Amino acid sequence: MAPWVLHVDLDQFIAAVEVLRHPELRGRPVVVGGDGDPAKRGVVSTASYEARVHGVHSGLPLRTAARRCPDAVFLPVDREHYEAVSDQVMAALRSFGAVVEVLGWDEAFLAADGDPEAMAQQIRVRVRAATGLECTVGIGENKLQAKLATGFGKPAGIFRLTGETWFEVLGDRPTDALWGIGAKTAKRLRGLGIGTVGELAAADPGVLAGEIGPTIGPWLVRLAQGLDASPVSDAPHIPRSCGRETTYQHDLDDWQDVRREVARLARQVAQDVADDGRSVGRVIVKVRYAPFITQTHGRTLDAPATEADRIEEAALAALDGFTRRRPVRLLGVRAEFAR
Incomplete structure (x- = not known):
C-alpha cells in the first residue's frame, strides 16, 4: 500500500459547473434542483456558498430554499x-x-x-x-x-x-464528526456516556459490542482511533441496489392511488433489474408524507428473483407496513440485489 x-x-461541484456555464452568476446565490422551478416540489441538489449562508443545503425542499434565499437563482439538474x-x-x-x-x-x-x-x-x-x-x-x-x-x-x-495529529484535531469533536457516524448513532453513543471522538477511542470495544453489536461496536472504536485498513481500489463499482422515485406536485390523498404508483415504480425497477442481469433479494418502499416526513419499510423475498410480478408483490407487501394513511408527496421503490 x-x-x-x-x-x-x-x-x-454542481453549482460551480453551472457558474462556469453562466459566468454572470458568479458571486450570486445559486441553487440547483428539480427542474429549476422553486414553485414546484423538489429538493435542492446543491447550493453555492453564497446560498448556503442563508441556510440552503442539499436535500432541502426547493420551496423552503426560496423562502430562505429569495434572491437565489434556481437552475434545473443537468445530469x-x-x-x-x-x-x-x-x-x-x-x-x-x-x-x-x-x-x-x-x-x-x-x-x-x-x-x-x-x-x-x-x-x-x-x-x-x-x-x-x-x-x-x-x-x-x-x-x-x-x-x-x-x-x-x-x-x-x-x-x-495523520495518526500523530488525529486527536489534536478531532479528539474534542462530537462523534458524528467521523465519516460513518450519523446523528442516530451519535445519539445512541451519548446515551452510553460517549460524546466525543476521544471518548469513543478510549471506549472498551467489548462493552460496545454488547451495547451496539459485535461488529459495529468494535468498528466504531477503531474509527475513532483513526484506523482504516481498506485499500484504495480502482475496481469498478458494483451497485448494491437500484431504485426509482417520484415527487408528486399534488399530494396523493387516496391510498389506492398510492398502491397503483408503488406498483408502477416496482415494475420500472424490475425492468432496470432485468437490464442489469442481476437478481433481487429485498425490496424497500419509501414514503414521504406531506409536508416532509419520510419513512421506509422493506420486504425480503423468499428466494432471489428477477420477475416483475414478484418485485411488485414484495413492494406492495412492504407498503402494507405503513399504517399512517396521510397524504403522500413522494414515493420510491428500491431493489437490493441478492449477494
Whole structure:
C-alpha cells in the first residue's frame, strides 16, 4: 500500500459547473434542483456558498430554499453535463499514474508516493486547467484520515491529517464528526456516556459490542482511533441496489392511488433489474408524507428473483407496513440485489 492517501473533493461541484456555464452568476446565490422551478416540489441538489449562508443545503425542499434565499437563482439538474465534467476531472486524476478510486461525480481517492503536498498542489493545478473547477485535497495515512482532512481544507485548500495529529484535531469533536457516524448513532453513543471522538477511542470495544453489536461496536472504536485498513481500489463499482422515485406536485390523498404508483415504480425497477442481469433479494418502499416526513419499510423475498410480478408483490407487501394513511408527496421503490 502506498504511504499516503489523497482525497480529492470538488468544491460545490454542481453549482460551480453551472457558474462556469453562466459566468454572470458568479458571486450570486445559486441553487440547483428539480427542474429549476422553486414553485414546484423538489429538493435542492446543491447550493453555492453564497446560498448556503442563508441556510440552503442539499436535500432541502426547493420551496423552503426560496423562502430562505429569495434572491437565489434556481437552475434545473443537468445530469449528463455533470457526468461529462466529472469524466474530465477523473481523467486529470488518472494522468498522475496513481490508483484512483472514484466515489462519485465530485470526489475520489488516490494512492500516493513521495511528497503528498506537492502532488496535491499538482492535482489542483491539473483539475483547474482541465475544467476550470477548484478542488480541495485531504491527505492522510489512510482513506478515513484523508476523507476527514478534506473538510478542514475547504474551500480550495490542502490539509494533512495523520495518526500523530488525529486527536489534536478531532479528539474534542462530537462523534458524528467521523465519516460513518450519523446523528442516530451519535445519539445512541451519548446515551452510553460517549460524546466525543476521544471518548469513543478510549471506549472498551467489548462493552460496545454488547451495547451496539459485535461488529459495529468494535468498528466504531477503531474509527475513532483513526484506523482504516481498506485499500484504495480502482475496481469498478458494483451497485448494491437500484431504485426509482417520484415527487408528486399534488399530494396523493387516496391510498389506492398510492398502491397503483408503488406498483408502477416496482415494475420500472424490475425492468432496470432485468437490464442489469442481476437478481433481487429485498425490496424497500419509501414514503414521504406531506409536508416532509419520510419513512421506509422493506420486504425480503423468499428466494432471489428477477420477475416483475414478484418485485411488485414484495413492494406492495412492504407498503402494507405503513399504517399512517396521510397524504403522500413522494414515493420510491428500491431493489437490493441478492449477494
